[in-house]
Amino acid sequence: MMATETLSVNAAPPAEALPPIRLIGLVCERSVELEDRLNADGRLLDDPSVKIILVPCSGIIQPLMMETSLKNGAQGCFATGCRIGDCHYREGNKFLQERLLGQRMPKLKPTVDKRRIEAYWLSAVEYDEFRELIESFQSTVSSIPAS
């Protein structure tokens, strides 16, 4: 789906003005609440260079999905799940964390640039914290020199 095809009523800037997508976020629908904070393309209203894909639990996220994001040109990819200890399905966020740390199969490929991968553990009421973390991730990935 191209950014120019559809335009949400909420999205203030016209389609042409939308920046390219820099970050892909795979976000659990029970963690930080983003339902009313996305445009029709799933971009974050507060930062349209972030494309969000909502999933039922962070435990469903395969390292392959994050690798695919980088391979296709995203500057960074982050996953967001509930607070560790509070997964609705008991263990999903813990398992993803272990996969990203290389402690659980299937692991993130060792060749992946770890600076471009992040994971956040936040509850539904922690949007402000989420915004701060995304901003700092943005500045991290933009400071990585293109190789």
Place this chain on the structure above:
Amino acid sequence: MTTYVEAIQKSLVLPLEKVANKVFTQKYNPLYYHGALPNLFLWALFLTGLLLLVYYQATLSTAYASMKYITYQAPFGNAIRSIHRYAADGMMIFVLIHLFRVWFTDRYREYRIIPWISGIVLFTVLFLVGLTGYMLIWDQDAVALTNVTINLLRSFPVIGTGLAGFMLATDLSGSSLITDYTITRMLVLHLGIPLLMMFLLWWHYLRITRPVTDAPLALVLMMVGGLLLVAGAAPVVLGDMAPPDFAVVAKSIHLDGLYAWPQQLALAGWNMGVIWLMVLAVPVGLFVLPYLQKKALRGQFARVVADNCTGCSLCYNDCPYEAITMVDRNDGSRFKRLATVNPEHCANCGLCVGACAFKAIDIPRCESKDVLAEIEAALAGQSLASA
């Protein structure tokens, strides 16, 4: 549409949790060990109870004296007694936190019905353990509690006399009396029900893979420290011995508010029928709760693509609700086993999808190939950032 459970979760549970995360840090937040903490208190009760049993004597003539010995003479007697008492309070408090937490985070129905139902049974028998424990003391309060409980049991329609009969013995003239057997039976219940609880906990964990039964050491120490602190600051006292012509007078009797609230209401003169309705409303109400909410995802469950499955067991290991079995296959595949999902157990959570490296398992509401396609579509036509 938001349900009442979601509304309470967002407005109360999550903000409270956020505060707890600030105070205890995420790693040691007691709310994240809501099932492990009742376990901790259960072990504290087993241990201190065993020590009390060294000196306790279960007869009418010696029970009070042995309690007196424990309280005033036995080495660390009153400390152990106090810890036992406060651990019982802690047990009830943390079980209540556990109960409300699974309820208001919507973790109590559908594929979780087994822990919910077994939880209600655990909750109910916990009251019996607490009540019989208070009777064993056999001071004035305990005698009052026993008498009021017998009256409450008697007032139950049809089977009331039989229920009360368990606490009474009949003498030669046919009248029912409190005898040594009363205390012996209370002791049997007080020791036997906790054993039954071990079996009930097996039922409780039947569908839970790797139940979190242990809190981290720091949290354990915090709880034990708290217990010791309370026991040291406010050691429990032994009431007076009940005189032979003891008449239960409401205002001089102190009953525990957590366990003996029906008896408190009876002492306060409430109608017995009303009290019974309240008592029965608790388990019955908890039992019907899950059925008052609409099913979230009717009839959805994970599907295995047999052609892709290598039988690697990663999904089987990670499934948090014991929903996957690895079955031998003889469909001509070069792999020996096939992951198979039991729809009744499946939470539709997708943890198996995250575990599978072969695109062999998916949940209908979020197929992995759709996620990958959405990533590719979003980035299509953009210049490569890192290339």
